[in-house]
Amino acid sequence: MTAVQILEQESPNTSSPDYIRITNVVKKLTEAGFTIARMKAAESDNPAALRLLEQKGEKILPITLVNKFPMITGRYPANDELKQILSVPDGILEPKVCGCCCIEGCSCE
DSSP states (O other): OOEEEEEEOSSOOTTSHHHHHHHHHHHHHHHTTOEEEEEEGGGOOOHHHHHHHHHHGGGGOSEEEETTEEEEESSOOOHHHHHHHHTOOTTSSSOOOBTTBOOTTOOOO
16 A cells, blocks of 8 residues: 655645645545655654755755655645545545535535
């Protein structure tokens, strides 16, 4: 099974749209049983990530590790990238839309 780990700055901008998006995506994927986690880069013991941080500094953050290997740096992964990396089926990350309305999260069938 593929594992994704996102290494972040000590104090990320929690009000940025991208931070809010990745927070929601990680929650949805975790609830669906996928292996995805976030942590502060300073707490990581991943040699490749530590080497990148040493060479490039914090501008390299966030770092997305896939099976412990750095795959994406300097930004959060896009939803489509996570879907491809983790083989996420359609319907998990997309907002639910039904026939009676177009409100995200609507529970009508």
